[in-house]
Amino acid sequence: MENQARIKDLADKYGNEDLIVILGGAEAEASGLAAETVSTGDPTYAGPLAGVPLGLKAYHIFELKDQVDSAVYDEQIGMMEMVLDVDEIVNEVKNYRG
Amino acid sequence: MLEGKKVAILGDRDGIPGPAIEECVKTAGAEIVFSATECFV
Numbered sequence: 001m002e003n004q005a006r007i008k009d010l011a012d013k014y015g016n017e018d019l020i021v022i023l024g025g026a027e028a029e030a031s032g033l034a035a036e037t038v039s040t041g042d043p044t045y046a047g048p049l050a051g052v053p054l055g056l057k058a059y060h061i062f063e064l065k066d067q068v069d070s071a072v073y074d075e076q077i078g079m080m081e082m083v084l085d086v087d088e089i090v091n092e093v094k095n096y097r098g
Numbered sequence: 099m100l101e102g103k104k105v106a107i108l109g110d111r112d113g114i115p116g117p118a119i120e121e122c123v124k125t126a127g128a129e130i131v132f133s134a135t136e137c138f139v
Contacts, residue, residue, distance in 0.1 A: 003108065006134075007106055010104070010106055010132055014104045019104045019131070020100075020104070020105055020106070022105055022106070022107050022123060023108050023110075024107070024108065024110045024113045024114030024116065024119050025108075025113050025114075026112040027112075027113070030110070031113075034108055056106075061118075061122060061123075064099075067126045068100075068122040068126045069122070072121055072125050073122055076114075076119075076122055080113060080114050
């Protein structure tokens with residue numbers, strides 16, 4: 001919840017063109033919920049972003065594999081990429097980028 | 099796409115933690131302005 005307030009402050013400061021959110025969620029539903037929260041607002045109405053559409057684009061780190069150094073990616077992310085359902089997570093997060 | 103962008107990282111203890119994502123996005127030329135590994139919603 002505290003993090004929602006921080007994200008709101010950062011969005012106010014940098015704007016939704018320059019600021020992007022990168023997620024590391026372990027499963028699709030929670031990752032999608034976070035992506036939705038920073039885009040159209042907190043759907044659970046529990047945090048500071050309830051009813052606040054920041055319009056930020058969120059990506060899961062799995063989607064950015066091609067953009068980062070492959071050795072670093074393999075070292076930091078490789079193991080989790082093997083055990084998590086990458087396609088399901090990525091498809092869910094993509095839904096909220098409009 | 100990441101080059102020159104400001105990045106806020108929301109890591110997950112059960113998935114990819116914040117520091118691991120930080121290491122990755124640094125190599126893509128993004129500026130990390132926030133990083134956490136906690137519950138967000």
